[in-house]
Amino acid sequence: xxxxxxxxxxxxxxxxxxxxxxxxxxxxxxxxxxxxxxxxxxxxxxxxxxxxxxxxxxxxxxxxxxxxx
Amino acid sequence: xxxxxxxxxxxxxxxxxxxxxxxxxxxxxxxxxxxxxxxxxxxxxxxxxxxxxxxxxxxxxxxxxxxxxxxxxxxxxxxxxxxxxxxxxxxxxxxxxxxxxxxxxxxxxxxxxxxxxxxxxxxxxxxxxxxxxxxxxxxxxxxxxxxxxxxxxxxxxxxxxxxxxxxxxxxxxxxxxxxxxxxxxxxxxxxxxxxxxxxxxxxxxxxxxxxxxxxxxxxxxxxxxxxxxxxxxxxxxxxxxxxxxxxxxxxxxxxxxxxxxxxxxxxxxxxxxxxxxxxxxxxxxxxxxxxxxxxxxxxxxxxxxxxxxxxxxxxxxxxxxxxxxxxxxxxxxxxxxxxxxxxxxxxxxxxxxxxxxxxxxxxxxxxxxxxxxxxxxxxxxxxxxxxxxxxxxxxxxxxxxxxxxxxxxxxxxxxxxxxxxxxxxxxxxxxxxxxxxxxxxxxxxxxxxxxxxxxxxxxxxxxxxxxxxxxxxxxxxxxxxxxxxxxxxxxxxxxxxxxxxxxxxxxxxxxxxxxxxxxxxxxxxxxxxxxxxxxxxxxxxxxxxxxxxxxxxxxxxxxxxxxxxxxxxxxxxxxxxxxxxxxxxxxxxxxxxxxxxxxxxxxxxxxxxxxxxxxxxxxxxxxxxxxxxxxxxxxxxxxxxxx
Numbered sequence: 008x009x010x011x012x013x014x015x016x017x018x019x020x021x022x023x024x025x026x027x028x029x030x031x032x033x034x035x036x037x038x039x040x041x042x043x044x045x046x047x048x049x050x051x052x053x054x055x056x057x058x059x060x061x062x063x064x065x066x067x068x069x070x071x072x073x074x075x076x
Numbered sequence: 077x078x079x080x081x082x083x084x085x086x087x088x089x090x091x092x093x094x095x096x097x098x099x100x101x102x103x104x105x106x107x108x109x110x111x112x113x114x115x116x117x118x119x120x121x122x123x124x125x126x127x128x129x130x131x132x133x134x135x136x137x138x139x140x141x142x143x144x145x146x147x148x149x150x151x152x153x154x155x156x157x158x159x160x161x162x163x164x165x166x167x168x169x170x171x172x173x174x175x176x177x178x179x180x181x182x183x184x185x186x187x188x189x190x191x192x193x194x195x196x197x198x199x200x201x202x203x204x205x206x207x208x209x210x211x212x213x214x215x216x217x218x219x220x221x222x223x224x225x226x227x228x229x230x231x232x233x234x235x236x237x238x239x240x241x242x243x244x245x246x247x248x249x250x251x252x253x254x255x256x257x258x259x260x261x262x263x264x265x266x267x268x269x270x271x272x273x274x275x276x277x278x279x280x281x282x283x284x285x286x287x288x289x290x291x292x293x294x295x296x297x298x299x300x301x302x303x304x305x306x307x308x309x310x311x312x313x314x315x316x317x318x319x320x321x322x323x324x325x326x327x328x329x330x331x332x333x334x335x336x337x338x339x340x341x342x343x344x345x346x347x348x349x350x351x352x353x354x355x356x357x358x359x360x361x362x363x364x365x366x367x368x369x370x371x372x373x374x375x376x377x378x379x380x381x382x383x384x385x386x387x388x389x390x391x392x393x394x395x396x397x398x399x400x401x402x403x404x405x406x407x408x409x410x411x412x413x414x415x416x417x418x419x420x421x422x423x424x425x426x427x428x429x430x431x432x433x434x435x436x437x438x439x440x441x442x443x444x445x446x447x448x449x450x451x452x453x454x455x456x457x458x459x460x461x462x463x464x465x466x467x468x469x470x471x472x473x474x475x476x477x478x479x480x481x482x483x484x485x486x487x488x489x490x491x492x493x494x495x496x497x498x499x500x501x502x503x504x505x506x507x508x509x510x511x512x513x514x515x516x517x518x519x520x521x522x523x524x525x526x527x528x529x530x531x532x533x534x535x536x537x538x539x540x541x542x543x544x545x546x547x548x549x550x551x552x553x554x555x556x557x558x559x560x561x562x563x564x565x566x567x568x569x570x571x572x573x574x575x576x577x578x579x580x581x582x583x584x585x586x587x588x589x590x591x592x593x594x595x596x597x598x599x600x601x602x603x604x605x606x607x608x609x610x611x612x613x614x615x616x617x618x619x620x621x622x623x624x625x626x627x628x629x630x631x632x633x634x635x636x637x638x639x640x641x642x643x644x645x646x647x648x649x650x651x652x653x654x655x656x657x658x659x660x661x662x663x664x665x666x667x668x669x670x671x672x673x674x675x676x677x678x679x680x681x682x683x684x685x686x687x688x689x690x691x692x693x694x695x696x697x698x699x700x701x702x703x704x705x706x707x708x709x710x711x712x713x714x715x716x717x718x719x
Contacts, residue, residue, distance in 0.1 A: 040492070046491075047495040050496060051495075
C-alpha cells in the first residue's frame with residue numbers, strides 16, 4: 008500500500024525529539040519535578056536517535072532491492 | 077486532582093501527532109478504490125507492521141489505564157494476563173489457527189464461520205461482535221473524555237466529540253490501512269512516551285528492590301492505602317509474586333482467584349477466546365501480504381507484548397508503593413469529587429464539632445472517609461487556622477476510596493515537566509483514539525460484509541459496499557459515543573471489558589476450536605452450542621455476584637447462588653462455565669445431527685482435511701513453529717523469575 012510507514016514515524020519522532028531536546032537545553036530549571044534529571048533533554052535525544060534511524064531505514068528501503076545484504 | 081495547564085510545547089507535540097495521523101489518512105485516501113481496499117487493506121501489509129498493529133489495536137483503555145489500575149490493586153499477578161493469557165494464545169493463533177483464517181480467503185471471522193458452518197452461526201457471531209466492538213470503543217472513549225476532563229479541565233462532551241472527530245477523519249479517509257498505520261505510530265508513541273515515566277517512578281521509589289520491599293507492607297495491611305477493607309491481610313509477597321499467592325488459594329491473593337480459575341478461566345478460555353477469535357486483532361493478521369506473514373503476525377506481536385507488564389503494570393505497583401511512603405507526597409488518586417462538594421466540606425471542617433466531623437464531612441464529600449485523618453485535620457485546623465488549599469489537600473488525602481483508573485495520569489502529572497508531559501499525554505490520547513479506530517474498522521467490515529451484504533442488500537456493485545462501508549464508519553462512531561456515556565457509569569473498566577468478553581468470547585472459542593479441529597462438528601451443533609454458551613454466561617452472571625457488590629448491574633439480579641471473592645474471580649469462572657456449556661452442547665448436538673457440508677467443502681477450513689503447510693523455503697527464524705517454541709520458552713522463564 009503505497010506509503011512506507013517508516014517515513015511518518017521517522018519524521019514525527021525526529022521533529023518531536025528535536026523539539027524536546029532543544030527545550031530541555033534552553034530551559035533554566037532545577038528539574039525538581041523530574042527528580043533532578045533534565046528529562047526533556049535526555050529523552051528528546053532518545054527520540055531524535057530513534058526518529059533518524061527510522062528515516063534511514065526508509066531511505067535504505069527505497070533505494071531498490073537490498074542487494075548484497 | 078487539580079486541572080493542569082499545558083504549555084505551548086505540549087500542545088505542539090499533541091498537534092504534531094494529530095497532524096501526522098490525519099496526514100496518513102489523507103495520503104492513503106488515494107489508494108482507496110474498492111471496498112476491499114477500505115475494509116481489509118487488500119492483504120498487502122508487511123509483517124512487522126501488522127504485528128505491531130496487532131498488539132496496538134488492543135492497546136487502548138484496557139491496556140494502559142486498566143493494567144495500571146490492576147497493577148496497583150493486584151500487583152504483579154496482573155501479569156498473568158500476559159504470561160499465562162496473551163502469549164500462549166498468540167502462539168496458538170499463529171501456529172495453528174491462522175492457516176485456516178488466511179487460507180480460507182474469508183474477509184472476516186464471521187465469514188469464516190459461514191464457510192465452515194452456516195449462515196446462522198455467522199449471523200449470531202457477527203451481531204454479537206458488532207455490539208461488543210461498539211462497547212469496547214465506547215469504554216475507550218469514555219476513559220479518554222474523563223481523562224481530558226480531570227487533567228486538562230476540558231468539558232467531557234467536548235473532549236468526547238473532538239477525539240471521535242479526529243478518529244472519524246483518518247478512518248474515513250484511509251480505512252483499515254489508515255487504522256493499522258496509525259496503530260504502529262501509536263505503538264512507538266506509547267512505548268517511548270511512558271518509558272520515561274516508569275523510569276522516573278522507579279527512581280523515585282528507590283529502585284526495583286525498594287519497591288518490592290515497600291509493597292510487602294502493602295500486602296500485609298492493604299487497608300492502610302484503602303485497597304481492601306480493614307482486617308484483610310496477605311502474605312508479604314502477595315503483590316510481588318505472580319504464582320505463590322495464587323497457588324495458596326483465593327483468600328491469599330488480592331485477585332481472589334485460585335489456580336484453576338487462573339489457568340483455565342483466564343489463560344485458556346478468556347485469553348484464547350480473545351486473541352484467537354476476536355476479529356479486531358485477527359483482522360490485523362488477515363491484512364498481511366502472504367501466509368507466512370499472516371502466521372508470523374501474532375508471533376512478532378508476542379515479542380514486545382511479553383515485556384509490556386514492565387511498562388503498564390509496574391506503574392500501578394509504583395503508585396501503590398509511593399502511597400505508603402509519607403514523604404513522597406503521593407497517593408493513589410481518590411474518585412473525582414466536585415469543587416462544590418469540597419467547598420461544603422471545607423466549610424464544615426472549620427465549623428463542625430469533633431463528634432460529628434467524620435459523618436458530616438463524609439456526607440459532604442459523598443465518599444467513605446478515613447476517620448482518623450478527618451479528626452486530625454479538624455484538630456489541626458482548630459489549633460492553627462489552615463488555608464482553604466491546605467484543608468482541601470487534607471480532605472483529598474482523607475478519602476478512603478481509590479480511583480484506580482486515575483493511577484497512570486497521576487504519575488504522568490507528578491513527574492513530567494512541560495514537554496515530556498505533552499509526549500506522555502499524546503501517548504495516552506493516541507492509545508485511546510486508536511482503541512476506537514481499531515474497533516470501528518473491525519465493526520465496519522463485519523457490519524458491511526456480514527450483516528448488510530449478507531442479509532439486507534445482496535449482490536450490488538463493489539462501489540455500493542465501498543460507500544456503505546464509509547457510512548457504517550460514521551454510524552459506528554456515533555454508536556460508540558452513545559456507548560461512552562453508558563460506560564461512564566463504571567469504575568474499573570478492565571473488569572467490565574473482561575465481563576463482556578466473558579459473555580461473548582468464552583463460548584465462541586469452543587465453537588472455533590471444535591470447528592477447526594473436529595470435522596464432525598455441524599452447523600446446528602455450533603449454532604445452538606454458541607447460543608447456549610452466551611445464554612449460560614448471561615444466566616451465570618445473573619445468579620452470582622462478587623463480594624462487596626450489591627445485586628444489580630454487577631450480577632446477581634435474579635438471585636444470588638454463589639458469592640465470589642472478587643469480580644475478577646466471578647469473570648474467570650463465568651468464562652470457564654460458558655466454555656464448558658458451549659463445548660458440551662456443540663459436541664452432543666453435532667453427534668445428533670447430520671453435517672450439511674461434504675469433506676470437499678471443508679478443505680482448507682478444518683485441520684484434518686487441509687494439506688499441511690510445508691515451509692521449506694522459509695528461513696528457520698521465520699518458521700512459525702520454531703518462533704512459537706522460542707516465545708513459549710521465554711514466557712516460562714518470565715513466569716519462573718516472578719514465581
